[in-house]
Amino acid sequence: MSAQRLARCRAVLNRRQPDLSVILDHVHKPHNLSAIIRTCDAVGAYGVHAVQKGRSVSVHQHYAAGAGEWVDLTAYADIEAAIAAQQAQGVAVYAAHLSSSAVDFRAVDYIRPCSILLGAELWGVSEAAAAAVDQHIIIPMAGFVESLNVSVAAAVILFEAQRQRSAAGLYDAPRISAQDYERILFEWLHP
Amino acid sequence: MSAQRLARCRAVLNRRQPDLSVILDHVHKPHNLSAIIRTCDAVGAYGVHAVQKGRSVSVHQHYAAGAGEWVDLTAYADIEAAIAAQQAQGVAVYAAHLSSSAVDFRAVDYIRPCSILLGAELWGVSEAAAAAVDQHIIIPMAGFVESLNVSVAAAVILFEAQRQRSAAGLYDAPRISAQDYERILFEWLHP
Ligand SMILES: C[S@@+](CC[C@H](N)C(=O)[O-])C[C@H]1O[C@@H](n2cnc3c(N)ncnc32)[C@H](O)[C@@H]1O
Ligand SMILES: C[S@@+](CC[C@H](N)C(=O)[O-])C[C@H]1O[C@@H](n2cnc3c(N)ncnc32)[C@H](O)[C@@H]1O
Incomplete structure (x- = not known):
């Protein structure tokens, strides 16, 4: 060494940032998973909590640019368990979810312990997850398309968290x- | 109708936003191209200027969620021509480029007419492009990995542009x- x-x-x-993580609700495309893990590494989000149907979480190391080794990936059997595990530790779970009760993603507090939940490529956030989380957040869309690519949505939100945490000094000393x-x-x- | x-x-x-666009310097993976076009639609960036080696620009309509129809995609033979075409119209070209002269991406002005240049997946921004643009910008990285996925980098910057333009009222009346x-x-x- x-x-x-x-x-x-x-x-x-x-x-x-031990108190910033993501929860993936059946996100399954390897290039998306890998891009999200790479972004987590970049903003210092340490934990990735993933639920996938019928198989273990697979990450494409090439797309992840090796970041898979540097973030802590935990697999859960179901989404309720993944959310409950965070909430039991006092972590607020914000679901990126295009619902009528969603607030603008820049209006929420990412300085407090929090986890960002992202939905599946095709189906979005599951009903069970939407019901269990603390808040729905939305990235404003000014065009025809209704949603962003999931790894893009994750990054836009995680870099808003990075901005808030950076301004609050949370990258200045070990946490x-x-x-x-x-x-x-x-x-x-x-x- | x-x-x-x-x-x-x-x-x-x-x-x-007729004065917000992206220039793609040999970005070639269909899922990246498509995610970028989808993000352009979402923030109202109308123009996508793309240079690809030896073939026409191909967009995966599935990943783009149909956004390909709603943004104006122009192919250029070389990157200098794509940059010069913007600059000739008074548009500032900001290259997302991890160089020693790069400034933080949040420190530049996206309210003025501008175009965001992104580099290829493997090679990044070409030397010709790096030399021709008005400014290099960088997204801060707090982890091991040196760069983000290109569609992720595009989105983080474009949503900062959206934030600045939204605060300045540029989405409030036709432009x-x-x-x-x-x-x-x-x-x-x-x-
Ligand atoms: C491709 S989208 C899923 C689209 C799905 N048809 C739906 O209606 O939810 C995949 C995930 O990306 C995230 N996402 C995409 N665009 C978003 C936006 N504008 N605001 C918040 N989250 C978004 C959400 O977590 C979503 O579940
Ligand atoms: C995967 S990166 C290319 C990496 C390449 N090895 C290099 O050194 O430039 C593809 C493109 O995404 C953009 N990009 C990725 N991470 C970035 C960051 N942290 N700051 C600015 N641009 C970034 C740049 O436009 C870059 O050319």
């Missing part, structure tokens, strides 16, 4: 507990 | 010249 690699890992860990910090550092250095 | 369809076309045209307005309306109604 080189000193340079250790310094790089520390620099990234110092900016990781991970000392215990988790050492554990993750060890895992990154000994893959 | 139904009255409803006419009203819908007018509502979209009223928000189209297209009366002549272009009637021409585009005619084309949309008689595809």
